[in-house]
Amino acid sequence: MQTQGVAILDNRAAVPLPSSKIDTPLFRVKDLDEASNLIAEKICPHDMIVTADLDQLDVSFRGIMRRDFQLLKIGYGSHLDVTATENRNFYFAQSTLHGSTSVYRNHQSVSTKAGETIIVSPNTRYSFNLPSGTQRMVFAVNRCFVEKYLEFMIGHHLSDDLFFKLQVPCQSSLAIWADHLRNLNEVFSLHPALINNKKFLGTQLEATATLMLALFSHNYEEELATREDNGTPRKVQRALDYIESHMHEAISVHTLAKEAALSARALQYAFKEHIGISPSDYIKKEKIAAVHAALLEADPETNITELLFNFGISSHGHFSRSYRKVYKQRLRDTLQGRFN
Numbered sequence: 001m002q003t004q005g006v007a008i009l010d011n012r013a014a015v016p017l018p019s020s021k022i023d024t025p026l027f028r029v030k031d032l033d034e035a036s037n038l039i040a041e042k043i044c045p046h047d048m049i050v051t052a053d054l055d056q057l058d059v060s061f062r063g064i065m066r067r068d069f070q071l072l073k074i075g076y077g078s079h080l081d082v083t084a085t086e087n088r089n090f091y092f093a094q095s096t097l098h099g100s101t102s103v104y105r106n107h108q109s110v111s112t113k114a115g116e117t118i119i120v121s122p123n124t125r126y127s128f129n130l131p132s133g134t135q136r137m138v139f140a141v142n143r144c145f146v147e148k149y150l151e152f153m154i155g156h157h158l159s160d161d162l163f164f165k166l167q168v169p170c171q172s173s174l175a176i177w178a179d180h181l182r183n184l185n186e187v188f189s190l191h192p193a194l195i196n197n198k199k200f201l202g203t204q205l206e207a208t209a210t211l212m213l214a215l216f217s218h219n220y221e222e223e224l225a226t227r228e229d230n231g232t233p234r235k236v237q238r239a240l241d242y243i244e245s246h247m248h249e250a251i252s253v254h255t256l257a258k259e260a261a262l263s264a265r266a267l268q269y270a271f272k273e274h275i276g277i278s279p280s281d282y283i284k285k286e287k288i289a290a291v292h293a294a295l296l297e298a299d300p301e302t303n304i305t306e307l308l309f310n311f312g313i314s315s316h317g318h319f320s321r322s323y324r325k326v327y328k329q330r331l332r333d334t335l336q337g338r339f340n
Contacts, residue, residue: 026061035059044087052079070140083127090140092120099134119164149209152269165217173215250312295334
């Protein structure tokens with residue numbers, strides 16, 4: 001089945017969003033109290049009031065729910081007023097698939113038609129009005145993930161919480177976001193097992209966070225747009241210097257992040273962007289090179305286990321395999337080869 005776009009219900013140009021192929025049923029109930037309890041348990045507490053068409057109440061949640069993200073297709077059937085009373089963990093990108101949605105936060109409000117998306121931030125009390133038959137797609141991304149990714153992009157810790165403005169972006173931005181949702185739908189439908197692939201999910205979440213920060217208006221957008229990349233950042237260089245000066249010690253990523261004044265996740269992103277590999281892979285590469293140089297200078301009677309211990313290496317078997325993969329010979333071969 002090919003992905004179908006939804007119909008546009010008014011004269012205003014809007015971008016067709018994909019009908020969700022991620023159709024795993026999560027729950028479907030026709031009792032308001034039961035629906036409220038399930039939503040509170042699985043997402044966050046909601047107060048829901050049916051304002052019309054009570055006989056059409058049919059609360060349906062389908063999709064994917066994981067610790068770092070949720071991709072949901074949601075319908076309520078009846079005309080509802082909904083207030084989210086607590087959300088601390090997710091940024092919710094809420095896309096209207098069919099019908100319309102009016103969202104209220106403090107003294108602000110925005111209405112979205114089919115094909116339009118807004119992002120609701122955590123720790124903000126908001127409510128929305130859903131006419132009968134409205135269907136939505138909600139992409140919820142873990143708050144810590146998005147904020148750490150933003151820290152990586154701007155190169156420092158956040159001075160204030162990230163929050164998105166309550167407004168619909170331009171049509172070009174909506175088109176890019178719709179393509180992203182469409183691609184995720186297709187990939188997860190064609191290859192369901194990828195939902196359990198942590199590395200794949202990590203890259204998709206990075207792509208999602210990038211688009212959220214680039215396409216939707218928020219309080220860091222000006223800084224993000226004007227940031228220049230002037231080579232290796234100072235904090236990354238600090239981490240490199242620490243590795244070099246502590247080569248004879250066991251170095252953990254946690255310790256390295258602390259020395260660089262970054263979170264472990266931000267350090268991972270920074271290394272991948274500016275060095276091309278992860279911090280742990282960089283440490284391993286440098287230690288392999290250092291051990292190789294030490295073996296070439298060592299006495300023939302050198303105890304290799306002690307030499308590795310002096311470089312803070314405790315997993316000798318794993319290190320030996322990595323060394324052989326790089327230099328195509330065993331540690332002992334390097335040592336003996338110098339004297340043969």
